[in-house]
Amino acid sequence: MTKCLLCGRYYTAKLSFTSLFSISKCQEGGICPNCLSKFDPVPAQHCPICYGKAENNELCLDCRNWRQLYGNDLLSNQSLYLYNAAFHDLMVNYKRYGDYYLSYVLQTLCSNQLNKIKADLYIPIPTSSEHIAKRQFDTISAIYDNLVPLTHMLSKISGFGAQGEKNRLERLASKQTFFVKENFKVDRKSYRVLLLDDIYTTGRTLYHARDALKKVLPNAKISSFTLCR
Amino acid sequence: MENISHLAGRQWLSSQMDCSIKEGLTKTRAIKHGHCLRCGARVYAKLPNGKKYCRACIGLGRIVADDFLIRNEQTIKFPAKENGGLTWKGKLTNSQTRIARNLIRNYIAKKDSLVHAVTGAGKTEMLFPLVAYSLKNGERCCIATPRIDVVSELYPRFKAAFGEIKIGKYHGREYQEPEADQLTLCTTHQLLKYFHAFDLLIIDESDSFPYVNNSMLHFAAQNAIKLTGKRVFLTATPTGDLLSSVKAGKIHLLKLKRRFHGQPLPVPREKLFLRPFLRDQKINSRLTAEIIKVIQAGHPLLLFVPRINQIGPYIAALKKIPELAEIKIAGVHANDAERIAKVDQFRSGQIQLLVTTTILERGVTFNHVWVIVVQADDKIYTSSSLVQIAGRVGRAKNDPEGLVLFCYQKYTSCIRTAMKQIRGMNQ
Numbered sequence: 001m002t003k004c005l006l007c008g009r010y011y012t013a014k015l016s017f018t019s020l021f022s023i024s025k026c027q028e029g030g031i032c033p034n035c036l037s038k039f040d041p042v043p044a045q046h047c048p049i050c051y052g053k054a055e056n057n058e059l060c061l062d063c064r065n066w067r068q069l070y071g072n073d074l075l076s077n078q079s080l081y082l083y084n085a086a087f088h089d090l091m092v093n094y095k096r097y098g099d100y101y102l103s104y105v106l107q108t109l110c111s112n113q114l115n116k117i118k119a120d121l122y123i124p125i126p127t128s129s130e131h132i133a134k135r136q137f138d139t140i141s142a143i144y145d146n147l148v149p150l151t152h153m154l155s156k157i158s159g160f161g162a163q164g165e166k167n168r169l170e171r172l173a174s175k176q177t178f179f180v181k182e183n184f185k186v187d188r189k190s191y192r193v194l195l196l197d198d199i200y201t202t203g204r205t206l207y208h209a210r211d212a213l214k215k216v217l218p219n220a221k222i223s224s225f226t227l228c229r
Numbered sequence: 230m231e232n233i234s235h236l237a238g239r240q241w242l243s244s245q246m247d248c249s250i251k252e253g254l255t256k257t258r259a260i261k262h263g264h265c266l267r268c269g270a271r272v273y274a275k276l277p278n279g280k281k282y283c284r285a286c287i288g289l290g291r292i293v294a295d296d297f298l299i300r301n302e303q304t305i306k307f308p309a310k311e312n313g314g315l316t317w318k319g320k321l322t323n324s325q326t327r328i329a330r331n332l333i334r335n336y337i338a339k340k341d342s343l344v345h346a347v348t349g350a351g352k353t354e355m356l357f358p359l360v361a362y363s364l365k366n367g368e369r370c371c372i373a374t375p376r377i378d379v380v381s382e383l384y385p386r387f388k389a390a391f392g393e394i395k396i397g398k399y400h401g402r403e404y405q406e407p408e409a410d411q412l413t414l415c416t417t418h419q420l421l422k423y424f425h426a427f428d429l430l431i432i433d434e435s436d437s438f439p440y441v442n443n444s445m446l447h448f449a450a451q452n453a454i455k456l457t458g459k460r461v462f463l464t465a466t467p468t469g470d471l472l473s474s475v476k477a478g479k480i481h482l483l484k485l486k487r488r489f490h491g492q493p494l495p496v497p498r499e500k501l502f503l504r505p506f507l508r509d510q511k512i513n514s515r516l517t518a519e520i521i522k523v524i525q526a527g528h529p530l531l532l533f534v535p536r537i538n539q540i541g542p543y544i545a546a547l548k549k550i551p552e553l554a555e556i557k558i559a560g561v562h563a564n565d566a567e568r569i570a571k572v573d574q575f576r577s578g579q580i581q582l583l584v585t586t587t588i589l590e591r592g593v594t595f596n597h598v599w600v601i602v603v604q605a606d607d608k609i610y611t612s613s614s615l616v617q618i619a620g621r622v623g624r625a626k627n628d629p630e631g632l633v634l635f636c637y638q639k640y641t642s643c644i645r646t647a648m649k650q651i652r653g654m655n656q
Contacts, residue, residue, distance in 0.1 A: 093287070093288075097287045097290075097291055099284055099287050099291070100274065100275075100276050100277070101274045136276045136278055136293070137276055137278075142277065
């Protein structure tokens with residue numbers, strides 16, 4: 001019997017032949033089938049660029065807007081779940097209340113899919129230092145640190161407010177606050193870079209992060225991965 | 230010094246508001262011996278920096294190992310009011326008066342009480358004399374219940390009964406500035422914010438979720454009263470832990486076996502089914518016959534199903550039955566946006582058949598309603614839910630009887646216990 005990290009009930013975890021013989025770390029992030037079923041995976045019909053809501057393989061509204069700014073150089077993004085009430089509750093508990101243990105749940109939700117994406121650099125979106133000080137952990141790194149080797153290349157200027165507290169127009173209008181840390185050395189011509197974040201809402205954050213990286217790595221092939229769209 | 234008397238009897242975190250130097254406040258480590266002092270839970274979760282934090286009560290603000298709890302143990306002496314501010318002019322029945330007197334007697338004798346009263350006994354009114362007695366002495370009272378719906382239902386009744394007292398109402402769905410009210414109505418979760426505040430704490434529906442079997446809320450209910458404070462538990466189906474406290478002599482049991490109209494509880498009829506209740510989008514013919522009988526008798530019907538996702542299929546199948554073609558059928562569940570509107574329509578007779586989950590098991594009154602529980606053997610129905618569901622029927626003075634039907638495929642101990650309790654209260 002395992003205790004579900006979300007609802008606190010005990011449940012019997014499914015055992016597979018391989019999980020019996022492997023020493024896997026994600027054991028801790030157990031959630032019961034009932035809680036798991038509350039998360040909606042992104043449907044098969046989605047925007048080919050960013051996994052957003054779109055029909056017949058057309059571009060979603062967000063990507064059409066970005067095309068006016070970036071032409072055909074759009075950021076290809078992969079997301080796993082839709083932002084529904086269950087995910088909202090999970091993120092509120094994780095980020096606003098600072099329940100660090102939920103990072104194990106988020107790891108369980110994405111570990112299989114993330115392991116399929118190969119990249120040379122896995123770069124988490126940084127959190128401002130005042131938020132880290134308040135929560136006593138970094139929300140994005142805490143999710144991905146156990147899953148892939150992270151490179152903390154980006155940093156954030158503090159004092160610009162969180163994206164989560166703004167409305168759509170304010171988010172889109174937010175200024176570049178990311179910069180590349182100076183001590184990073186470029187020793188290869190081209191990199192495959194995967195940006196990691198929790199939620200893709202308008203794409204503003206991830207495009208800013210890509211702009212910042214391109215100054216240092218002009219030839220890098222940059223894409224992104226988020227838990228939620 | 231800033232006045233903090235509005236926070237009398239409350240506790241908060243040093244990180245939320247630091248005024249530790251003030252008079253009348255105490256400061257304690259929030260986590261001691263591996264347990265959280267606000268909610269009593271064992272603290273096991275760790276932040277990456279190694280500090281422990283409490284997950285159980287995190288919704289009230291995270292408690293980390295080096296935080297402090299600030300407690301305001303000021304006692305406010307409220308002005309003594311004649312008759313305790315009670316303006317209620319109604320009259321109690323003889324058996325209600327007996328309970329009300331015993332409650333006051335236990336309170337004076339510094340004893341906790343458990344009131345085991347049948348559904349529809351008029352529990353709220355029985356509390357008025359005790360609350361008035363306590364308020365008259367300038368003491369502080371609280372009525373807490375696990376459910377927000379019940380808080381919202383009790384508030385207007387207490388407001389009408391205690392016209393001269395300002396009542397504080399607190400629950401998680403609406404923000405209220407904290408005040409030191411002499412009479413407080415709140416959910417059991419709100420009790421976590423109090424420390425040694427009340428002389429009298431009444432816990433209504435103490436057998437219902439989330440209070441039942443929740444050690445955090447039990448801890449809060451203990452912490453919220455003064456060391457000299459007393460508690461009263463109200464329930465129609467007492468839980469094992471309360472009954473064992475009664476046996477140990479810690480709580481005094483008061484039983485009220487009759488409804489306010491003096492008639493016995495309707496005893497449920499049980500019916501064994503061999504075939505499934507719903508197959509190929511068709512309802513079992515024996516169940517259909519029972520449903521038609523209720524509708525033809527002219528009674529509104531509550532049809533209980535165990536799970537939300539069964540409501541849709543049942544409604545679809547019911548609408549195909551020709552005998553039910555003329556009546557309006559609807560379904561309601563906890564996440565239903567139109568929940569309140571549908572319940573009102575059912576109450577006013579616009580909807581004749583309401584398919585529902587256990588959300589309507591308690592706290593609601595519908596005139597002349599009859600009830601059928603499909604899959605009464607499902608594990609979602611505890612004996613306490615079944616007793617509560619049966620208690621929806623026959624609440625009116627002019628119609629004290631009615632049909633309660635438990636449909637099962639496998640007889641469970643919960644059905645047996647529920648039947649035994651109902652028969653026991655009728656003796």
